[in-house]
Amino acid sequence: MNIPEVIATLPGPFQQxxxxxxxDTVVRVAQLHGEFPWHHHDEDELFLCWDGTFRIELEGREPVVMTPGDVFVIPRGLRHRPVADEPAHTLLVEKPETKQFGN
Structure with a gap:
């Protein structure tokens, strides 16, 4: 599988x-652009910035700015949202049952 080819097929922002x-995990690619809704998961979620720049806003904490090659794990239960001022792409490592909009 070629990641840039898969990215080219994504129909729009926040599509995976x-x-x-x-x-017991899946690897997903997602396009980020704009503000995703605040949410949380009952499991950890790993973000790897593939291209572009985005930030992960965290409830009660400073945002984490992601640039290509950066990895950040959001602990289960922590409310968060990715925000990208320009299109960016991320790889997500999570459980297959993880819901995009959280629990």
């Missing part, structure tokens, strides 16, 4: 595609 399933 599953790339692979590994053990």
């Amino acid at each position: 595609r599953q790339l692979a399933e590994v053990n």
